[in-house]
Amino acid sequence: MSTTKAAAAAFSAREWGVLLVLCGAIFLEGIDVAMLNVAMPAIRADLGLSTGTLQWVMSAYVLGYGGFMLVGGRAADLFGRRRMFVGWLAVFLVFSGLGGLASEGWQLIAARFVTGAAAAFTTPAGLSVITTGFAEGPRRNKALLFYSGTAAGGFSIGLVAGGLLASVDWRWVFFAPVVLSALVLVGALVSVPKSPRPDRTGRGLDLAGGLTATAAVLLLVLGVERVGHASPASTVVTLGAGLASLAAFVAVERRTAAPLVRLGIFRSAALVRANVAGLLFAAGFFGFQFLVVLYLQELRGWSALETSFAMIVVGVDAVLSPTVVPKLVDRFGNARLIFGGLVLASLAYALFLPLGADWTYLAMLPSLLLLGVAFALTYGPLTIVATEGVEEEEQGLAGGLLYTAFQFGAALGLSGAAAVDVAATASDSAAARLDGYQAALWVPLAAALGAALVSAFGVRSGRGRAVREPDPSPELTTAG
Secondary structure, eight states, X not given: OOHHHHHHHOOOHHHHHHHHHHHHHHHHHXXXXXXXXXXXXXXXXXXXXXXXXXXXXXXXXXXXXXXXXXXXXXXXHHHOHHHHHHHHHHHHHHHHHHHHHOOSHHHHHHHHHHHHHHHHHHHHHHHHHHHHHSOTTHHHHHHHHHHHHHHHHHHHHHHHHHHHHHHHOTTHHHHHHHHHHHHHHHHHHHHSOOOOOOOOTTOOXXXXXXXXXXXXHHHHHHHHHTTTTSOHHHHHHHXXXXXXXXXXXXXXXXXOSSOSSOGGGGXXXXXXXXXXXXXXXXXXXXXXXXXXXXXXXXXSOOOHXXXXXXHGGGGGHHHXXXXXXXXXXXXXXXHHHHHHXXXXXXXXXXXXXXXXXXXXXHHHHHHHHHHHHHHHHHHHHHHHHHHTTXXXXXXXXXXXXXXXXXXXXXXXXXXXXXXXHHHHOXXXXXXXXXXXXXXXXXXHHHHXXXXXXXXXXXXXXXXXXXXXXXXXXXXXXXXX
């Protein structure tokens, strides 16, 4: 980037304040999920939860987060981005604390569901504050890449923090986010500027669309989540109901004057590619992580903390995203970086296919490092492409669509990997479990290859090229 472009992309102190608050929120989401992942055994031991109940502790958050994301994104556009961000961050704080006070499984599951729903409102609201406050081009790219790097950093740090806190008391895995969210909430009240209430003339809340969209996503995510541990008939019925709700949602949106999701937004080929590639990328990433954790803890006998430290190398993307990736975007464009990142992810998964029963950490390290680099090259640029060219009044919707795709992809990858693992594991012996892991590792590889194929069309069309003109708008304009 030239000196002129660097100066154009520089942020004021006010803009840095807003960006750091929003990064704090996405960091909070990443660390919250990661800490819970490694604390699950301690929670099961203390509360005496069955495997099915324990699974719902994780699935409840996924359902709340994925189910309400579209509604949350649109609510940010209609009722004010700052208002939605601050209000639902307070809900996140309260219910995270209630999760730490839970004495029975159902209490913890309910708290996690509401916490996930709260995140479904704060995440697209925070993203749309960036995409509407930093004009499209180098400045927005820089902000989004810094934002995505912080999200990755939260997940990486959360893996280690969760292991440390769970070794003291698992309840601190819930209390720590309360402290962090309180700090972010105060920062948001001070730093994120107010703006006039959005003009909702002719844009009332689409209740029918909201109900059918939420029902569709909830049922589809639930159906995918239950693939590996429910009867085929039950899974088919759940998925069928989800598809029926999706059809009802499309019918409602075609007829309403003020739809929750304007179907014309899908005429953007770049947006559709970004969402499909994001879904498949998330499926591969979370499926792979799930299998690696099982391999290290169940087959190799590693502790949760040892596993956390082993996986933290993937967090190299937290360093690369805000430092190296902006320069690569400026030179090569988003589409080429996304494609390159997905090819690297495919290579990382392929190198893990010949997994052995006694692999050293050095044998695993190339895949983990490649995956970290792949995440840096893919996640931020996908966010840029998914919101690029979208009108300001639909930025919350664009963010909601992208994060819904990520969440549904994560559920799809986890359930797919788990289902193949179970089907390929003939017994409880170490050799049989290794066979299951080796078979299931094809799931993330197939997902990454599919994502690379989808993104290749973006490279061919020339979309996602670098924006080389300096941004004429030096100041944050609005936060909604």
